Amino acid sequence: AQSVTQLGSHVSVSEGALVLLRCNYSSSVPPYLFWYVQYPNQGLQLLLKYTSAATLVKGINGFEAEFKKSETSFHLTKPSAHMSDAAEYFCAVSGRGTSYGKLTFGQGTILTVHP
Amino acid sequence: SAVISQKPSRDICQRGTSLTIQCQVDSQVTMMFWYRQQPGQSLTLIATANQGSEATYESGFVIDKFPISRPNLTFSTLTVSNMSPEDSSIYLCSVGGRIASNEQFFGPGTRLTVL
Numbered sequence: 001a002q003s004v005t006q007l008g009s010h011v012s013v014s015e016g017a018l019v020l021l022r023c024n025y026s027s028s029v030p031p032y033l034f035w036y037v038q039y040p041n042q043g044l045q046l047l048l049k050y051t052s053a054a055t056l057v058k059g060i061n062g063f064e065a066e067f068k069k070s071e072t073s074f075h076l077t078k079p080s081a082h083m084s085d086a087a088e089y090f091c092a093v094s095g096r097g098t099s100y101g102k103l104t105f106g107q108g109t110i111l112t113v114h115p
Numbered sequence: 116s117a118v119i120s121q122k123p124s125r126d127i128c129q130r131g132t133s134l135t136i137q138c139q140v141d142s143q144v145t146m147m148f149w150y151r152q153q154p155g156q157s158l159t160l161i162a163t164a165n166q167g168s169e170a171t172y173e174s175g176f177v178i179d180k181f182p183i184s185r186p187n188l189t190f191s192t193l194t195v196s197n198m199s200p201e202d203s204s205i206y207l208c209s210v211g212g213r214i215a216s217n218e219q220f221f222g223p224g225t226r227l228t229v230l
Contacts, residue, residue: 103148
């Protein structure tokens, strides 16, 4: 069984400030981990993924995430927020073997960026 | 990445009717999935659409309510049957990417409102 917890349903930052979106996971097997972004009235876009290679993963739009097995975390960061980053962000986990392809999503975090 | 289209993009339906949602991919893919995103909520996996065999449903979802077809490796349909207002959601199809990374790409979604 696997699950994802995103701490904070809403995060608000000023433009240019650090963005930190928290994600903790639970998985009985080594997981694949993902961050997706959903802009208003749009589908999901893959930001980045962890697949057991480098623990620090770089994605699109300047985002990155670090896999920390000891903390079962996969927090998403961006050094400097831009107005265009305002969206909802979802962390997701997938297992391997029989769980392959089945994504379990967190509840989502809405990011607001203030000028 | 795969290009995924869904039809219709949105619809408003009456209680008790059924709606069939189509998902078309621009390349052959092994795995296709259907997700539901209820208002203000995260995504929940409905089922895996298997080519040439019956879909595999997740707990809480049944074939009579959500029949799925997968006639070939580029196309799938999801029917929402005997609809009620509680079925108002965004329905998204996704396809599996490279097996080694287990990533999934999502269609734009179908926004369904049931009156």
